[in-house]
Amino acid sequence: MEFRQEVKFDPFSEKAEKFDAQAMKEDLKANGIYRFEFDSTSEVEDGLSRMGQLVNHPDSDGRLATQLEATGKRDYGRGQRGFSNCSLPPxxxxALRSPPLAYLALLCIQPAQVGGESLFVDSKLVYRRLSIEYPKFLEVLSNPEIIAHRFEDQFSSVPVFTALEDDRIIARVRFDELCYSSIAGIDAIQKLREIVEEYTVRISVKQNQGFVVSNSRWLHGRSDFVGERKYLRYLVAANNQNDPNLGFSISNDSNRDIAVKEQIAEIVR
Ligand SMILES: [Fe+2]
Structure with a gap:
């Protein structure tokens, strides 16, 4: 099943334009994803700082950018898989941050010799698919009592999909050791995993290319790799829970959304 071929907008084509703050703003507003090439990381950092609050990640050593590369250690801690050469599922x-992170930027400083492709999934398509084919599972995944996320030694129950007051949806998806499900959620999580895999796009990102994604819409991940692979990651926080830069709308469908919807309907038939 391949929906992207029919979709006009394609952030995954080979071609990446030079970083442009205005183009980033427009692409993020329209599709929640922006692909670019950069000459210096500071121009990207500067552009991102105009989109919201750049935040330090606990792993960033106090800097705004986190350097993602394998440390070479055989054992890595909980939630530290990004610093190994293992794959990261989308x-x-x-996911527990409040207000949620609005954007995530990944800048390729050095691609891996083998593997290390970037993975992206539009959770809006996943949501649609669930709503059409598996509404019972969508109900479970929207229940705040069933899925819990772990941060340090705290657990918080948050649903995979949270509806905001204005018909927008925020997605929070993890399949790693930071996410737990009650027995009532196991089948729904399994189906979610299958659909996420089906919609996963794999991209070989070249040196000095990068992506900015809406963190509450697009899932990101990577395949495992051999050799050195270096990325810089920036995180941009939303101003509050109802920040217009969060999530995706399910009421105002663009032509692209309608095209996708029709294709799904055809498959369902
Ligand atoms: Fe990540």
């Missing part, structure tokens, strides 16, 4: 960053 996920939302800092």
């Amino acid at each position: 996920h939302t960053d800092q």
Whole structure:
């Protein structure tokens, strides 16, 4: 099943334009994802700082950018898989953060010799698919009592999909050791995992190319790799829970959304 071929907007084409703050703003507003090439990381950092509050990640050593590379250690801590050469299933960053992270930027400083492709999934398509084919599972995944996320030694129950007051949806997805499900959620999580895999796009990101994604819409991940692979990651926080830069709308469908919806309907038939 391949929906992207029919979709006009394609952030995954080979071509990446030079970083432009205005183009980033427009693409993020329209589709929640922006691909670019950069000459210096500071121009990207500067552009991101105009989108919201750049935040330090606990792993960033007090800097705004986190350097993602394998440390070479055989054992890595809980939630530290990013610093190994293992694969990372598609996920939302800092799923418990309140207000949520609005954007995540990943800048390729050095691609891996083998593997290390970037993975992206539009959770809006996943949500639609669930709503059409598996509404019972969508109900479970929207129940705040069933899924819990772990941060340090704290557990918080948050649903995979949270509806905001204005018909927007915020997605929080993880399949790693930071996410727990009650027995009532196991089948729904399994189906979610299958659909996420089906919608995963794999990209070989070149040196000095990067992506900015809406963290509450697009999931990101990577395949495992051999050799050195270096990325810089920036996180941009939302101003509050109802920040217009969060999530995706399910009421105002663009032509692209309608096209996708029709394709799903056709498959369902
Ligand atoms: Fe991540």
